[in-house]
Structure formats: structure tokens, C-alpha cells
Amino acid sequence: MVKRAIMVAAAVLLCCGAALSADKDDKEMKVGFVYVSPVGDAGYSYAHDMGRKFIDGKDGVTTAFVEAVAEGPDAERVILNMARKGYDLIFATSYGYMDPMLKVAQKFPDIVFMHCSGFKAAANMGNYFGRMYQARYLTGMVAGGMTRSNTLGYVAAFPIPEVIRGINAFTLGARAVNPDAVVRVVWTKTWYDPATEKEAAKSLLDTGADVIAQHQDSPGPQEAAQERGVYAIGYNTDMSAFAPKAHLTAAVWNWGPFYKEMTDAVRNGTWKSGAYWYGMDKGIVDISPMADVVPERVRARVAAVKAELIAGTFAPFSGELRDQSGVVRIPAGKSMTDAELLGMDWFVEGVVGSTQ
Known part of the structure; x- marks a missing residue:
């Protein structure tokens, strides 16, 4: 009888444990997103919103977003409002949201916060981005293969490492061909x-x-190029519809799989704070289909380098690398570390402009 009672009790505990686990797994997750620009139908925030839609409604996940949120105090207000409403996971998708998010995260230790493109973290706050410089290098190869004047223009937002790194990768790709x-x-x-x-x-x-x-959110630069009868390279999403005669390709984001990975990790209790920096091998970054005007010889070279990037056998920021004043920054046989890439504040040889 005792043995039978123990077995029954164990069975009850197992059932209860299964029920509790099921309750946890079945709990509807609330995931919030904060965007720096209007979602629209193209661009940076649009790319993130496609990632949001990828997880919305799946496996009991409910999402919401706030768009066109200015960096600074307004961002803190929006993030704080989401936290107070009991969101389980909050993504802030612009560099200037970093300090406001960290401030809110410290007040809500049971909520997971994820900041895009920054570097600060806490026990319940991680940061994430993609190795967009890999896609930038490939688009630079396309631009270098298509220019006739040997002058490429780059419309850039702010002189922060993320943007500087992209300009440098684009330049290295262009000068490689x-x-x-x-x-x-x-x-x-x-x-x-x-x-x-x-x-x-x-x-x-x-x-x-x-x-x-460009490192901008609108197709404005590409429209300007089309009006002048020259070419353009897009960013964030495939914007070819806005300037079909100018558009050559674009460096694009695919956030859906990453957002699902983070949501699943929070749900099952395996999420860990840290810096998530995925590359082309994970499908987070890529280039859009090249225009018909891009010659086969250029396509072939781009495809070959893309395969090397995915395999991890090629690193764009490998020496010898000189800065724009001719000083060797990375010697032959060496590659830049992630820490060096994340703090990049200098231009490579071939860039005309200031980092200020």
C-alpha cells in the first residue's frame, strides 16, 4: 500500500509539473517594438516590422509597436509605458534608444529588454545587430563594377561606428573590383x-x-539618382520599386528568424543577456536581387565572395588596411576583432569625407 501510495503521489506530482510547464508554455507572450521612423512600405523600420509580423500570432505571441519615436526622453516614455503594461519582451530598434532602455530595464528586472545596434547590457537587457558590413561589401562590389566616373556617393545618417563601418566595407568592396x-x-x-x-x-x-x-531610411537618394540617369544602391529593404531604372541592388535585413529565436528563448527560460551579432550565415543580412543591367562578370564575383562570407572563409576587414591618410591600421595577415569593428571611428583609404 505504501509503495502504491508513493507511486500515486509521484504520478500526481508529475502531472502537476506537466500542467505547470504547459501553463508556462501556453502563457500568451506580449512583445513590444519601438521604431525610430514611420513603418511605411520600405526602409529600416519597415524591415523590423516585417520581423514583428513574422512572430505575431504564432505560438501565443501578441505584438505591438510604436512608430516614429524620437531618440531621447520620448523613447524612455514609450518603453516605460510598455513595461508598465506588462510586456514580456521589448525590442528598441534604434541606436539612440540605448540609454533610455537601460534606465527602464533597471526598474523592471522581470522583463527582458533588447536594444538594436548599441553596446550596453544588463542582467535583463541584451543588445543585437547584424553584420551588415558583409552585405555592404557585396553592394560595394556591384557599385565598383558599374561606375564609369570612379566616383561613388554615400548619403549617411550619423557618424557612429555602425555607419562608419558600413561606409568602409562598401569602399573596400568597390575597390576590390x-x-x-x-x-x-x-x-x-x-x-x-x-x-x-x-x-x-x-x-x-x-x-x-x-x-x-545610402545609410538612410527613405528611397530619396535613389530617386535623386534616377532623376539624373545614374545608378543607386539601396539599404534596409529592396526599394527597387521606387527607382526601378536606377536601383542596382540593396543591403537588406531579415529580422524574422532572430525575433522568433529571442521570443522562444524568453518563453522557455533560456534567454541570456549578451551581444548578439549575427551575419550572412544566419540569414539576418543579405543583398536583394541585382538589376538586369549588372553584368554577369560582376554577378559571378559577388556570388563567389558571398559564398566565402557565408562559409566564414573571408573577412572584409583584413589587412593590410590603411586609413584615408595612408596610415596602416591593420597589418597584413591580421583581421579586425569584433571589439575593434564595434568601435570603428576612422575611414579606410578611398573614402573622401570626415568622420565628424
Whole structure:
């Protein structure tokens, strides 16, 4: 009888444990997203929102977002509001949200916070980004293979490591196929301002640039290129519909799998704070289909390097690398570490412009 009672009790405990586990697994998760620009139908916030939609409604996940949130105090207000509403996981998708998110995270230790493109972390706050410089290198190869003036223009938002790193990778890719290519940079000091971005592109076109690249959220620079009858390289999403005659390719994001991975980890209790920096091998970054005008010889070279990036046999920031003043920054046989890449504040040889 005693043995039977023990067995029954054990069975009850197992059933209870299974029920508790099921309750935990079945708990509807609330996941919030904060965007720096309007979602629209293209661009940076649009790419993140496609990732949000990838997880929304799956496995009991409910998502919400707030768009066009200014960096600074307004971001803190929005993140705090989500935390107070009991969100289980909150993604803040712009660099300037880092300190506001950290401040809120310290007040809500039971909520997981994830910040995109920054470097600060806490026990319940991690940071994430993608190795977009890999895709930038490939798009630089396309630009270098298509230019006739050997002058490429780059409309850039803010002089922070993320943007500088992308400009450098683009330049290295361009000069790998065309050693005479130079990249001229104009800073807009905005993530999203279509009119300002377009005017910046026009200023680069006036200097003789015949391919325009961008680290901006709108298709404004590509539209400017099309109006002048030259080419453009997009960013964030495939914006070919906005400038079909100019668009060559774009460096693009695919956030869906990453957002699912983080959501699953929070749900099953395996999430850990840290820096998540996935690359082309994980499918987080890629390039959009190349335009028909891109020659087969360029396509073949890009495809070969892409395969090496995915296999991990090629690192764009490998020496010998010189800065724009000719000083060797990375000696032959050496590659930049992640820490060096994340803190990059100098331009490589071939870039015309200031990091200020």
C-alpha cells in the first residue's frame, strides 16, 4: 500500500509539473517594438516590422509597436509605458534608444529588454545587430563594377561606428573590383528625412558621382539618382520599386528568424543577456536581387565572395588596411576583432569625407 501510495503521489506530482510547464508554455507572450521612423512600405523600420509580423500570432505571441519615436526622453516614455503594461519582451530598434532602455530595464528586472545596434547590457537587457558590413561589401562590389566616373556617393545618417563601418566595407568592396574608385560621404544627421536625404544625394551627384549608396531610411537618394540617369544602391529593404531604372541592388535585413529565436528563448527560460551579432550565415543580412543591367562578370564575383562570407572563409576587414591618410591600421595577415569593428571611428583609404 505504501509503495502504491508513493507511486500515486509521484504520478500526481508529475502531472502537476506537466500542467505547470504547459501553463508556462501556453502563457500568451506580449512583445513590444519601438521604431525610430514611420513603418511605411520600405526602409529600416519597415524591415523590423516585417520581423514583428513574422512572430505575431504564432505560438501565443501578441505584438505591438510604436512608430516614429524620437531618440531621447520620448523613447524612455514609450518603453516605460510598455513595461508598465506588462510586456514580456521589448525590442528598441534604434541606436539612440540605448540609454533610455537601460534606465527602464533597471526598474523592471522581470522583463527582458533588447536594444538594436548599441553596446550596453544588463542582467535583463541584451543588445543585437547584424553584420551588415558583409552585405555592404557585396553592394560595394556591384557599385565598383558599374561606375564609369570612379566616383561613388554615400548619403549617411550619423557618424557612429555602425555607419562608419558600413561606409568602409562598401569602399573596400568597390575597390576590390575597381582600385580607382573613391567614395564621397555626406552626413545628413538624421535617420529619416526624405527631403534632406534627396538633397544630400544631389550634392554628391554634382561632384560627379554616378552611383549613390545610402545609410538612410527613405528611397530619396535613389530617386535623386534616377532623376539624373545614374545608378543607386539601396539599404534596409529592396526599394527597387521606387527607382526601378536606377536601383542596382540593396543591403537588406531579415529580422524574422532572430525575433522568433529571442521570443522562444524568453518563453522557455533560456534567454541570456549578451551581444548578439549575427551575419550572412544566419540569414539576418543579405543583398536583394541585382538589376538586369549588372553584368554577369560582376554577378559571378559577388556570388563567389558571398559564398566565402557565408562559409566564414573571408573577412572584409583584413589587412593590410590603411586609413584615408595612408596610415596602416591593420597589418597584413591580421583581421579586425569584433571589439575593434564595434568601435570603428576612422575611414579606410578611398573614402573622401570626415568622420565628424
